[in-house]
Amino acid sequence: MPRINSCAELEVLRKDILSQRDPDKPCITLCSGSACHATGSGKVAAAIEQEITTQGVASEVTFRRTGCHGFCEQGPIVVIYPEGTCYLKVKPEDIAEIITQTIKEQKIVERLLYVDPNTGEKATVEADIPFYKNQERLVLGPNRKIDPKSLDDFLAVGGYQALSKALFEMTPEQVVGEVKNAKLRGRGGAGFPSGLKWEFARNAPGDKKYVVVNCDEGDPGAYMDRSLMEGNPYSVIEGLMIGAYAIGANEGYFYVRQEYPLAVQNLEIAIKKAEEHGLLGQNILGSGFDFTVKVHRGAGAFICGEETALLKSLEGMPGEPNSRPPFPAIKGLWGKPTNINNVETWSNIPLIINQGAEAFSAIGTEGSKGTKIFSLVGKVNNTGLVEVAMGVTLRDIIYKIGGGVPGGKKFKAVQTGGPSGGCIPEDHLDIKVDFDELTQAGAMMGSGGMIVMDEDTCLVDLARYFLGFLSDESCGKCNPCREGIRQMLKILTDITNGLGKEGDIELLLELAETTKGTSLCALGKTAPNPVLSTLNHFKAEYEAHIKEQRCPALSCKKLIAFHIDPDKCKACGACVKKCAPQAIEGGKKRIHVIDQEKCTKCGSCLAACPKAFGAVRKISGEPLPSPIPEESRSIG
Amino acid sequence: MDTAKIDQIINKHNADAGSLIQILLDIQSENNWLPKEALTRISETLDVPMSRIRHITTFYKTFSLVPKGRHEIHVCTGTACHVRGAENVLEAVETATGVKAGETDPDLNYSVETVGCIGCCALGPVVVVDGEYHGNIAPAQIADILQDKK
Numbered sequence: 001m002p003r004i005n006s007c008a009e010l011e012v013l014r015k016d017i018l019s020q021r022d023p024d025k026p027c028i029t030l031c032s033g034s035a036c037h038a039t040g041s042g043k044v045a046a047a048i049e050q051e052i053t054t055q056g057v058a059s060e061v062t063f064r065r066t067g068c069h070g071f072c073e074q075g076p077i078v079v080i081y082p083e084g085t086c087y088l089k090v091k092p093e094d095i096a097e098i099i100t101q102t103i104k105e106q107k108i109v110e111r112l113l114y115v116d117p118n119t120g121e122k123a124t125v126e127a128d129i130p131f132y133k134n135q136e137r138l139v140l141g142p143n144r145k146i147d148p149k150s151l152d153d154f155l156a157v158g159g160y161q162a163l164s165k166a167l168f169e170m171t172p173e174q175v176v177g178e179v180k181n182a183k184l185r186g187r188g189g190a191g192f193p194s195g196l197k198w199e200f201a202r203n204a205p206g207d208k209k210y211v212v213v214n215c216d217e218g219d220p221g222a223y224m225d226r227s228l229m230e231g232n233p234y235s236v237i238e239g240l241m242i243g244a245y246a247i248g249a250n251e252g253y254f255y256v257r258q259e260y261p262l263a264v265q266n267l268e269i270a271i272k273k274a275e276e277h278g279l280l281g282q283n284i285l286g287s288g289f290d291f292t293v294k295v296h297r298g299a300g301a302f303i304c305g306e307e308t309a310l311l312k313s314l315e316g317m318p319g320e321p322n323s324r325p326p327f328p329a330i331k332g333l334w335g336k337p338t339n340i341n342n343v344e345t346w347s348n349i350p351l352i353i354n355q356g357a358e359a360f361s362a363i364g365t366e367g368s369k370g371t372k373i374f375s376l377v378g379k380v381n382n383t384g385l386v387e388v389a390m391g392v393t394l395r396d397i398i399y400k401i402g403g404g405v406p407g408g409k410k411f412k413a414v415q416t417g418g419p420s421g422g423c424i425p426e427d428h429l430d431i432k433v434d435f436d437e438l439t440q441a442g443a444m445m446g447s448g449g450m451i452v453m454d455e456d457t458c459l460v461d462l463a464r465y466f467l468g469f470l471s472d473e474s475c476g477k478c479n480p481c482r483e484g485i486r487q488m489l490k491i492l493t494d495i496t497n498g499l500g501k502e503g504d505i506e507l508l509l510e511l512a513e514t515t516k517g518t519s520l521c522a523l524g525k526t527a528p529n530p531v532l533s534t535l536n537h538f539k540a541e542y543e544a545h546i547k548e549q550r551c552p553a554l555s556c557k558k559l560i561a562f563h564i565d566p567d568k569c570k571a572c573g574a575c576v577k578k579c580a581p582q583a584i585e586g587g588k589k590r591i592h593v594i595d596q597e598k599c600t601k602c603g604s605c606l607a608a609c610p611k612a613f614g615a616v617r618k619i620s621g622e623p624l625p626s627p628i629p630e631e632s633r634s635i636g
Numbered sequence: 637m638d639t640a641k642i643d644q645i646i647n648k649h650n651a652d653a654g655s656l657i658q659i660l661l662d663i664q665s666e667n668n669w670l671p672k673e674a675l676t677r678i679s680e681t682l683d684v685p686m687s688r689i690r691h692i693t694t695f696y697k698t699f700s701l702v703p704k705g706r707h708e709i710h711v712c713t714g715t716a717c718h719v720r721g722a723e724n725v726l727e728a729v730e731t732a733t734g735v736k737a738g739e740t741d742p743d744l745n746y747s748v749e750t751v752g753c754i755g756c757c758a759l760g761p762v763v764v765v766d767g768e769y770h771g772n773i774a775p776a777q778i779a780d781i782l783q784d785k786k
Binding site for chain 2: 034035037038039072073075217218219220221222223226258259260296297298299300301302313315316317318319375377378379383384415418449451453457462465466469473475578580581600601602603604607608
């Protein structure tokens with residue numbers, strides 16, 4: 001591998017790569033992110049390689065396996081350039097037709113196109129699909145164009161331009177100033193101004209400093225960092241290097257969850273290639289700047305997303321947080337000044353340096369600049385990763401991009417910010433999404449999980465779910481967090497089991513206040529948020545559980561029962577077949593009856609009962625009709 | 637687990653005490669669990685007290701101090717999977733295998749675990765069986781998925 005010794009050589013190499021690429025030559029790209037991998041993109045890739053050889057088109061077409069496109073629900077996704085023809089849910093057996101039709105004959109394979117469920121219209125290219133049309137993909141955009149394992153691909157889309165600009169045209173102070181002027185705020189949770197954080201670390205006394213990438217993306221329901229790390233690792237490395245130059249660090253660490261094996265793998269390949277080309281190591285691009293990085297895999301602890309806990313873990317210790325101050329910018333890794341940002345924050349840095357603070361901050365709201373990636377998941381039609389300018393309304397994200405709630409169900413709430421966040425009900429959907437507005441609405445930006453819930457989701461149960469998660473993940477170092485969460489969880493569990501008492505709500509509020517005010521780190525300080533926000537907007541639901549032993553969402557198992565309406569049952573046997581615990585008494589021409597003792601309330605019977613009959617229903621808070629006597633069960 | 641393999645892993649990380657977690661991760665992925673002789677060897681070579689190794693191996697979720705089953709079943713219970721019915725899926729897995737979450741059966745057939753989030757939220761509920769992902773799972777499908785995993 002030739003070492004690149006100067007920015008002139010970098011540009012020569014880039015020109016060389018681009019001159020060998022014919023933009024008009026057909027290129028098949030296949031999303032190979034984790035979600036598409038789970039839906040079989042590996043087999044599709046093998047089929048593409050095979051068909052290209054079998055049909056003898058190897059010289060006429062390029063094949064590229066790219067990072068995550070974001071429209072995960074519809075994977076595996078194949079996009080064919082230069083036209084950008086987009087095929088969804090592609091299977092290995094579709095490939096022969098794609099090559100014969102689209103590559104050889106320039107014809108569209110209609111059945112693989114996106115069909116708008118509301119209008120029935122088909123969309124040929126990504127830009128016409130509502131999910132993509134309403135996004136602004138500044139950070140996530142390159143993912144679909146490049147092979148994350150290929151340095152050439154990264155250079156072809158302008159990679160390392162920002163680094164070379166920072167190293168040769170800017171002083172470290174100017175770089176810090178640019179990030180400050182861009183008003184970039186940390187994308188990992190709290191939204192602290194990144195430029196300010198950099199300045200603290202730069203000004204901190206000490207000859208040895210560190211920079212760290214936080215890719216311990218533990219919030220359940222958020223996976224944008226995973227997609228960036230897997231799909232475009234070079235851009236995160238580039239951002240990190242610019243930050244290192246700015247604060248005066250020569251060593252960096254990537255802290256990646258070991259649950260993300262593909263992210264670790266792609267990152268390690270990228271680091272190796274960058275080292276071979278002299279883009280990491282000594283005297284980078286001949287600038288005199290030295291920089292090395294190491295990858296550290298997290299071993300499964302949510303608390304390690306907290307920066308002081310993460311640093312402890314990096315040192316090979318249990319990830320228990322310290323109280324701040326001192327902040328890591330003053331006393332961080334091995335006691336040295338350290339700057340930690342999350343993956344998405346680092347990915348924004350090359351963008352800011354390339355286009356300038358002014359252009360960057362032209363997008364967004366007064367207090368929150370640029371774009372934010374959300375993982376739009378749960379009860380929503382188009383699930384996947386969504387990047388929008390700050391200031392877009394929740395309603396636009398859920399309905400215009402997400403296509404609304406599936407199955408004709410009613411929207412109930414959207415949960416943002418992970419376990420530290422909160423729920424936002426329908427009448428607040430027009431708030432503009434930015435750091436401050438979400439906090440004001442009792443939720444938070446967090447790392448960008450956005451979980452949509454419909455009428456079937458019980459919000460008391462959701463609060464119980466989050467507290468259960470947090471109780472499990474609390475490191476136990478400080479009392480208020482360890483005990484406060486546990487007591488709140490106990491009360492919530494009782495309520496969802498129908499054992500709620502008068503005064504539980506008041507006790508929950510008191511515990512929440514204490515835990516919030518006295519915990520050591522952000523995990524405990526924000527742990528009561530799921531309770532507080534659901535109590536704030538959905539108090540009636542709590543009261544129904546406590547006073548009437550009724551779950552309005554028909555979700556809490558202890559408070560519901562399944563019942564087959566004898567007048568509607570046609571004795572078709574569909575539910576009997578699907579009932580794993582064999583709790584349904586059936587038989588030919590005999591009305592089916594559920595044995596409540598054996599029933600595990602899994603809902604399989606409800607799903608199995610043909611819509612035309614609609615005989616199975618869920619009951620809560622009302623007496624269960626007594627089973628129809630044996631002798632009256634025969635029909636027809 | 638043989639000592640040569642343990643030493644090889646320790647040496648890959650330059651026997652550096654700061655790399656303790658990375659060494660344990662490598663042994664866990666090589667051997668599927670952390671046998672006592674491996675921990676003793678690490679403690680001696682890295683000059684790290686056993687108490688710290690025990691602290692770390694019980695603090696982080698990935699580590700297992702007991703042998704795992706031949707088939708590892710991970711049920712994602714992340715928020716997106718939760719609102720789409722992961723709890724029912726978990727119950728179906730527990731019924732089908734007879735193994736509770738976090739446990740392994742005495743014959744070492746199955747280990748059942750829950751995971752906070754595996755980052756495939758768009759496909760929820762998700763079950764991972766021996767590394768193979770199954771998305772949009774209904775409780776009634778579990779028996780079929782586990783059919784040939786006996």
